Amino acid sequence: MIIVNGKKEDIEEISLLEYLKIKEYKTDRIAVELNGSIVKRDQYEEIVIISGDKVEIVCFVGGG
Numbered sequence: 001m002i003i004v005n006g007k008k009e010d011i012e013e014i015s016l017l018e019y020l021k022i023k024e025y026k027t028d029r030i031a032v033e034l035n036g037s038i039v040k041r042d043q044y045e046e047i048v049i050i051s052g053d054k055v056e057i058v059c060f061v062g063g064g
Helices: 016-024
Strands: 003-004 008-011 013-017 030-034 037-039 049-050 054-059
Touching: 003 030, 013 016, 016 049, 016 054
Parallel strands: 003 054
Antiparallel strands: 003 008, 013 049, 030 037, 030 054
């Protein structure tokens, strides 16, 4: 189980990039924090989130 933006999700292990694709996040418009550390965009594919991890995803929105 992981916690994403404060909500529990029943996931044991998945690459961060795969998770973001499944959840339909636009990776060029988000910032990701994993267990308190910012994850660089070029690391999304190599980072694996596992049970017990805490993920925070912030979406950037334009407007005026």
